[in-house]
Amino acid sequence: xxxxxxxxxxxxxxxxxxxxxxxxxxxxxxxxxxxxxxxxxxxxxxxxxxxxxxxxxxxxxxxxxxxxxxxxxxxxxxxxxxxxxxxxxxxxxxxxxxxxxxxxxxxxxxxxxxxxxxxxxxxxxxxxxxxxxxxxxxxxxxxxxxxxxxxxxxxxxxxxxxxxxxxxxxxxxxxxxxxxxxxxxxxxxxxxxxxxxxxxxxxxxxxxxxxxxxxxxxxxxxxxxxxxxxxxxxxxxxxxxxxxxxxxxxxxxxxxxxxxxxxxxxxxxxxxxxxxxxxxxxxxxxxxxxxxxxxxxxxxxxxxxxxxxxxxxxxxxxxxxxxxxxxxxxxxxxxxxxxxxxxxxxxxxxxxxxxxxxxxxxxxxxxxxxxxxxxxxxxxxxxxxxxxxxxxxxxxxxxxxxxxxxxxxxxxxxxxxxxxxxxxxxx
Amino acid sequence: xxxxxxxxxxxxxxxxxxxxxxxxxxxxxxxxxxxxxxxxxxxxxxxxxxxxxxxxxxxxxxxxxxxxxxxxxxxxxxxxxxxxxxxxxxxxxxxxxxxxxxxxxxxxxxxxxxxxxxxxxxxxxxxxxxxxxxxxxxxxxxxxxxxxxxxxxxxxxxxxxxxxxxxxxxxxxxxxxxxxxxxxxxxxxxxxxxxxxxxxxxxxxxxxxxxxxxxxxxxxxxxxxxxxxxxxxxxxxxxxxxxxxxxxxxxxxxxxxxxxxxxxxxxxxxxxxxxxxxxxxxxxxxxxxxxxxxxxxxxxxxxxxxxxxxxxxxxxxxxxxxxxxxxxxxxxxxxxxxxxxxxxxxxxxxxxxxxxxxxxxxxxxxxxxxxxxxxxxxxxxxxxxxxxxxxxxxxxxxxxxxxxxxxxxxxxxxxxxxxxxxxxxxx
Numbered sequence: 001x002x003x004x005x006x007x008x009x010x011x012x013x014x015x016x017x018x019x020x021x022x023x024x025x026x027x028x029x030x031x032x033x034x035x036x037x038x039x040x041x042x043x044x045x046x047x048x049x050x051x052x053x054x055x056x057x058x059x060x061x062x063x064x065x066x067x068x069x070x071x072x073x074x075x076x077x078x079x080x081x082x083x084x085x086x087x088x089x090x091x092x093x094x095x096x097x098x099x100x101x102x103x104x105x106x107x108x109x110x111x112x113x114x115x116x117x118x119x120x121x122x123x124x125x126x127x128x129x130x131x132x133x134x135x136x137x138x139x140x141x142x143x144x145x146x147x148x149x150x151x152x153x154x155x156x157x158x159x160x161x162x163x164x165x166x167x168x169x170x171x172x173x174x175x176x177x178x179x180x181x182x183x184x185x186x187x188x189x190x191x192x193x194x195x196x197x198x199x200x201x202x203x204x205x206x207x208x209x210x211x212x213x214x215x216x217x218x219x220x221x222x223x224x225x226x227x228x229x230x231x232x233x234x235x236x237x238x239x240x241x242x243x244x245x246x247x248x249x250x251x252x253x254x255x256x257x258x259x260x261x262x263x264x265x266x267x268x269x270x271x272x273x274x275x276x277x278x279x280x281x282x283x284x285x286x287x288x289x290x291x292x293x294x295x296x297x298x299x300x301x302x303x304x305x306x307x308x309x310x311x312x313x314x315x316x317x318x319x320x321x322x323x324x325x326x327x328x329x330x331x332x333x334x335x336x337x338x339x340x341x342x343x344x345x346x347x348x349x350x351x352x353x354x355x356x357x358x359x360x361x362x363x364x365x366x367x368x369x370x371x372x373x374x375x376x377x378x379x380x381x382x383x384x385x386x387x388x389x390x391x392x393x394x395x396x397x398x399x400x401x402x403x404x405x406x407x408x409x410x411x412x413x414x415x416x417x418x419x420x421x422x423x424x425x426x427x
Numbered sequence: 428x429x430x431x432x433x434x435x436x437x438x439x440x441x442x443x444x445x446x447x448x449x450x451x452x453x454x455x456x457x458x459x460x461x462x463x464x465x466x467x468x469x470x471x472x473x474x475x476x477x478x479x480x481x482x483x484x485x486x487x488x489x490x491x492x493x494x495x496x497x498x499x500x501x502x503x504x505x506x507x508x509x510x511x512x513x514x515x516x517x518x519x520x521x522x523x524x525x526x527x528x529x530x531x532x533x534x535x536x537x538x539x540x541x542x543x544x545x546x547x548x549x550x551x552x553x554x555x556x557x558x559x560x561x562x563x564x565x566x567x568x569x570x571x572x573x574x575x576x577x578x579x580x581x582x583x584x585x586x587x588x589x590x591x592x593x594x595x596x597x598x599x600x601x602x603x604x605x606x607x608x609x610x611x612x613x614x615x616x617x618x619x620x621x622x623x624x625x626x627x628x629x630x631x632x633x634x635x636x637x638x639x640x641x642x643x644x645x646x647x648x649x650x651x652x653x654x655x656x657x658x659x660x661x662x663x664x665x666x667x668x669x670x671x672x673x674x675x676x677x678x679x680x681x682x683x684x685x686x687x688x689x690x691x692x693x694x695x696x697x698x699x700x701x702x703x704x705x706x707x708x709x710x711x712x713x714x715x716x717x718x719x720x721x722x723x724x725x726x727x728x729x730x731x732x733x734x735x736x737x738x739x740x741x742x743x744x745x746x747x748x749x750x751x752x753x754x755x756x757x758x759x760x761x762x763x764x765x766x767x768x769x770x771x772x773x774x775x776x777x778x779x780x781x782x783x784x785x786x787x788x789x790x791x792x793x794x795x796x797x798x799x800x801x802x803x804x805x806x807x808x809x810x811x812x813x814x815x816x817x818x819x820x821x822x823x824x825x826x827x828x829x830x831x832x833x834x835x836x837x838x839x840x841x842x843x844x845x846x847x848x849x850x851x852x853x854x
Contacts, residue, residue, distance in 0.1 A: 208672070209669065209672050210669065210671075210672030210673055210674070211668075211672075211673060211674075211677055212672075212674060212677075215677060227671070229671070231717060241638075241822065242636065242637065242798065242799065242822075242824070242825070243704060243706035243708060243729045243731070243798075244637075244654070244656070244704065244731055244798030244799050245635070245636050245637025245638075245639075245798035245799055245822065245824075246637055246638060246704075246798075246822065247637075247638075247639060247700065247701075247704070248693075248696050248697045248700045248703070248704060248705070249697075249700050250638055250639075250642060250822075253693070253706075255689060255707050255708075255710060256689065256690070256693050256707075258686075259685075259686040259687075259689035259690050259693075259707075260686075260690060262682060262683065262686035263683070263686050263687060263690065266675070266680070266683050266686075269675050270675045270676070273674065273675045273676050274674075276675070277670060277671065277673075277674070277675060278675070279670035279680075279718065279719075279720055280682050280683075280686075280712075280721075281670060281682075281712075281715070281716050281717045281718060281719050281720065281721060282712065282715050282716070282717055283682060283710060283712040283715075283721070283724075284711075284712075284715075285707075285708070285709065285710040285711075288708065288709050288710075288711075289708050289709070290658060290708045290709055290727040290729055291706065291708060291729055292706075292708050293706055293708065294707075294708060294710070297710075300717040302670045302717060302718055304670070304671055371669065371670075371671030371672035371673075372669065372671050372672055395668065395672065395673065395677075397669070397672075398669075
């Protein structure tokens with residue numbers, strides 16, 4: 001129960017908080033103001049992690065948070081925690097996190113919306129004089145994109161125990177600059193230990209980076225989890241021969257086997273179209289001569305599903321199709337797994353708080369699974385976690401053309417605010 | 428009727444000629460002896476047109492023909508005509524032609540068998556004291572392979588009026604050496620005009636360069652013609668998107684459209700498997716990233732059929748499939764014709780003579796359409812033309828591993844001899 005609710009009674013105050021809204025124009029103004037740091041000619045952003053542009057937006061963020069009465073802590077990986085005290089000092093903080101770094105030709109909203117909406121929540125509460133039970137911490141996670149230092153989501157990953165601190169500090173960019181050196185150069189080489197402390201929850205507002213909400217006309221995506229991914233390399237070996245002299249029935253055509261396998265992989269993904277994805281992104285034919293039947297095809301297969309058993313089913317169907325095609329076309333098909341990322345299911349308490357807040361705000365919504373990775377993927381290992389999606393124009397992201405409307409940012413931030421308040425009251 | 432038949436009467440002499448056979452070991456010995464000119468480490472040949480190695484085998488050939496009582500003429504393109512006089516000086520010559528040049532990593536039989544079997548026919552007739560009615564001319568056509576000077580079948584093409592003499596002389600190899608200069612350097616810059624004189628017929632013995640005769644256990648292929656070829660470039664344009672966020676049903680996946688089109692093209696070729704061929708040899712996917720749905724596919728389509736109306740039917744089915752797939756998958760499919768070679772149907776009198784000779788010799792045979800181009804394709808424009816195929820090991824050609832058995836060379840040369848004699852008597 002919020003602190004200043006004590007004076008007037010829970011019912012009235014619940015109603016009062018339920019009417020609390022963010023300041024949409026102020027949020028939009030923050031988004032546009034910070035878009036000056038690393039702006040590209042095409043109106044996007046190039047704000048690589050810990051670059052001078054990233055350091056500039058970080059300083060802006062720290063100052064804005066401190067101006068709203070927060071205490072800012074920076075850990076050894078430059079993760080920034082802007083803490084607003086709660087009424088119960090024994091409770092762990094509710095975190096609201098995302099990232100301010102971008103792709104080299106990135107947009108103005110991917111990650112940034114989540115951090116600045118967190119700031120807007122702090123400002124709204126401050127302006128309304130509301131004190132939550134839990135402390136709130138708005139977090140800027142370092143190097144989410146992985147565009148400067150691989151892998152992606154590196155510093156949230158260390159916070160959650162997925163990577164070692166030293167591993168992270170030793171990552172190098174393409175010029176051989178380590179993360180440790182970049183932290184020192186940016187002035188964000190903090191001293192707080194990375195992780196090792198509880199969070200009551202982690203909320204993340206993000207643009208969808210896909211077209212589903214826009215296509216269906218839904219205002220809010222209540223993210224139930226992040227799909228699992230399995231990557232395979234496929235090599236198909238047939239027999240090269242002359243296109244003019246080898247009869248169709250005597251051929252062992254690697255390309256025809258690959259084409260049939262590609263169609264089968266597509267059909268496997270479409271068999272369960274609301275949850276499954278299957279993609280052939282790489283397809284190379286050798287020797288690649290117009291009048292020679294191809295001998296070798298190398299292709300990639302990308303299978304995605306929100307549940308491990310779903311991935312197992314897709315993979316089994318893929319193997320079965322490959323086996324059947326290899327036999328029918330008299331070719332060899334070799335399948336090599338190259339990477340796997342298990343599915344994440346978000347905490348029902350956080351997801352329910354988001355759904356309830358969306359409902360109370362009267363926004364249209366749908367449950368959605370995140371196709372891309374986010375800081376929340378790692379944080380979900382150590383804290384109850386959930387995400388809110390808002391639509392983005394044509395589903396375009398990782399692109400300077402990335403765009404959203406002000407009202408979409410405002411709706412997302414209102415859901416964030418109300419979901420945090422609901423979670424704060426309920427736990 | 429052959430000249431020396433006059434003394435003893437037609438019936439007896441027909442029987443006598445019917446028993447005439449080439450000397451198989453002598454033919455094989457010629458093949459093996461000339462395989463020294465341009466031999467590669469892997470036992471194949473590198474004997475590019477008018478190279479020192481080609482000049483050496485040409486000198487060998489001229490000397491062998493002259494030793495067999497022939498008169499050798501060299502035209503302005505280095506085509507070599509070894510003429511054996513007939514009994515009727517008013518008749519045009521029956522030609523037996525093929526080529527002595529090879530691919531850079533070619534075999535010992537492609538083209539060479541046809542020329543040296545022609546020589547073996549001359550030697551057999553000379554040894555038996557048989558004089559045909561028509562003069563005979565064994566021809567080595569210059570630059571059939573096109574491996575040194577593009578296009579292929581260049582000098583038979585000029586003989587037949589398909590290209591100008593000056594065009595041919597001005598062709599350059601990759602070092603900028605013109606055909607004219609290569610002729611002069613090789614010493615085979617003859618003075619006889621190219622073409623412009625009648626041939627009674629043109630016979631060509633060749634290895635099949637495909638697997639059909641071997642697979643069916645047939646000893647001789649009676650070639651009915653050369654299939655027509657149509658080449659197309661296909662560009663498929665969809666929309667690149669993230670493999671993790673774009674639902675299957677919202678995709679415009681260029682690769683999936685291309686895979687379906689590849690399967691359709693294969694099915695079109697297989698719908699008439701005895702006569703049609705269809706091949707996708709080039710298939711390139713862009714941007715070619717594992718987790719991006721491909722935006723653009725560039726692929727080649729190669730359609731072949733022995734008849735123009737067959738090619739029309741294949742092409743119509745291909746266009747229809749592309750149209751249907753473009754609509755179903757919401758992509759653009761652009762089809763650009765890039766080359767076309769019309770089908771050739773050989774002269775029934777020559778084909779029948781070959782079939783009758785094969786029958787009389789007791790060899791198993793099948794009618795076959797040539798999948799590859801040959802000097803006979805052009806010569807068929809100006810003279811009744813036909814070809815004889817013999818099997819080659821595993822259908823492999825344009826390869827140092829190209830191989831045939833001595834008995835196969837011998838059978839082919841016997842058919843050549845008997846078919847020429849039949850044609851000579853009948854016309």
